[in-house]
Amino acid sequence: MKIIPAIMSGGAGARLWPVSRETHPKPFIRLADGKSLLQHAFLRAAALPDVVEVLTITNRGLFFKTEDEYRELLDIPRLGCTYLLEPLGRDTAAATAIVSLHVQQVYGDDAIITLFPADHMIRDLEAFRAAAVKAIALADAGRLVTFGIAPQYPETGYGYIEADGEDVIRFVEKPDLARAKEYVASGHFYWNSGMFCFSAGTMTKLMEEHCPDILEQSRKSLLAARQSQVASGTRVDLDEENFSQVPKKSIDYAVLEKAANVAVVGCDIGWSDIGSWNALADLTGPDDHGNRINGDTVLYEAENCYVQSSDRLVGAVGVKDLIIVDSADAVLVAHKDQAQNVKRLFSQLKDTGHEAHSLHRTVHRPWGTYTVLEEGERFKIKRIEVKPGASLSLQMHYHRSEHWVVVSGTAKVVNGDNELILATNESTYIPCGNRHRLENPGIMPLVMIEVQSGDYLGEDDIVRFEDVYGRK
Incomplete structure (x- = not known):
């Protein structure tokens, strides 16, 4: 059996401004261990059984930065990579189509694809591997598999999956708090992780049935792509004229919510989508006052704060429940309850043409x-x-x-x-x-x-x- 992990890397990571920017999005954020989220994703993918190579589908403008990230890792010479480069973002259905068509062309219908976002964090690697092995077996039997995360609390920021055993009953949009509590209490719902597993043939067949326009336009873009060899593998530049015509839609809407053979692998793997500064803060242990600190910081009478500084000393006195992030050219101060609204600052910067939405110093x-x-x-x-x-x-x-x-x-x-x-x-x-x-x-x-x-x-x-x- 041939296993080809595919990593989807991109997005602006607007909720993690000022560290995440358009030319330095969330997958490139470095964690306390010195590795980026993208590097962690690559290492998880490379450690799966029977991996032939690792695919990365990302924006063309991020290619050199991505290759630099991978070059730091020792697995590159053993595996090699293929980079599928999008000229512009067209959402996850287009990315899934490109990955599936490429794998089908190179390895055949039966090759198994594990499709993972680059900006997630998974703490329990043994449990992740066990879940992936189970998903691969289901995919090999012709199922379209999604990874469901056992909910730890009633989260309103995630979509949910209702399941009967391993069979998916339905996908549910982000609920309000009352409904989220009902879902968690029932024991039949998982958080929707956005991670999938399927054979190349299964996915292309489903896309032919449910979103043929996305599949066909993606195929045209791939057929007209420019391919070249680079130091760490193969670079595939998708044709911009054709790719720009691919309808913009998520794989959930385009296929998963319509398909009849969807399975879920329920797992407790220490997963987080790192969707806000609160989620990133949870990766750092608290001190006696509930403060979580990364960098050179001095606090007095501060409680339940997250403080991150990369270059300068940050001091805080008499504050509570704050997010304070200091970068070389911008400082964020936000109440923890407003973490999701950091994206509104990002949008304002972009609308006014301020380069801090796109570039770091x-x-x-x-x-x-x-x-x-x-x-x-x-x-x-x-x-x-x-x-x-x-x-x-x-x-x-x-x-x-x-x-x-x-x-x-x-x-x-x-x-x-x-x-x-x-x-x-x-x-x-x-x-x-x-x-x-x-x-x-x-x-x-x-x-x-x-x-x-x-x-x-x-x-x-x-x-x-x-x-x-x-x-x-």
Whole structure:
């Protein structure tokens, strides 16, 4: 039996702002052990029995960041990966269709797919593995399987599954509190985890029956996709013209609520969908006053608070039931009862065009990272780090000039008609309009300071002539 885990990774994670942003969504959030939610998802998937490879379906713009995350893990050389890259988000039915069609094409109808979101946390890995093995057996028998979480309390933020043994009776939308209490008391309901297991042939057949438009348009996008080999496996770029025509619908609405052969594996696996700061806080143990702390924090007369700080000391006096999250460029203060409404702040930032909805101060690029250290009228100062062997595009700017100073490592620079090598403490000036490129020819990271000056310093003032990463 061939098992192919597929990880769905993406979304904005608006409820976890300011740590989660559009270009750094929830799956990339690092936990106390130093690993991201995405890395935990990969390790869980790779540990399942008879795994052939791990698929990841994600946004095209997150590919390089995803590959970097996986590169840190030791399982990559053993398994290899395929990245199915969406040009835009079309919800989980489209993602499921793409995964199923790809697996069917490569491994056949009988290959078993386990489909997991990247942004969930599971504490009991032994119980998860046992549940997955049971689900795989049901899927091999032709069932469409969902994982139901034994409810610990009457949660109104989750959908529910009503079941008779392993047979699903119905799926229920998020209930009010009174109904949620009834569901939990009955003993016949599970939380809907959004995790599934099925054979490639079973899912494509069900989608042909219940949502043929989604399946057909997904098939066209996959057939017209560009495929290339990358360091950790295979990259598949879905065709944008066709994929943009896929109807936007969840797999629950498109298939699960209509199918007749749905089974549920009930499990108690220490699951959380990390849907809010309250859920993330639960991963940290409380002190004697109920406070949960991540980072450098000093508290006085504080109770039942969650405080997270990545760079600075955070102090709090005489407060109760607060969420305080300090990032490099934004601070969140919210009452715990309002944790779900953090998404409204995110929406306001997006509606007004504030870049804090999308970017962190440190921005990841295929070649490395840049961090904005300071900016003001007509100037911006960045710290740039380039990976060994990586290079920026050959480019020019209409509205700014740049001065580069090497802090550590070796820089190979194209500046107009000149090509030069710069070592530590050496620099070059790039006038506005000059073609230029920065490359790290060494085996250690290249760190440099870039000082920009000009009338306009936006990131969109770039004209690319050549780029090894295919950007325009």
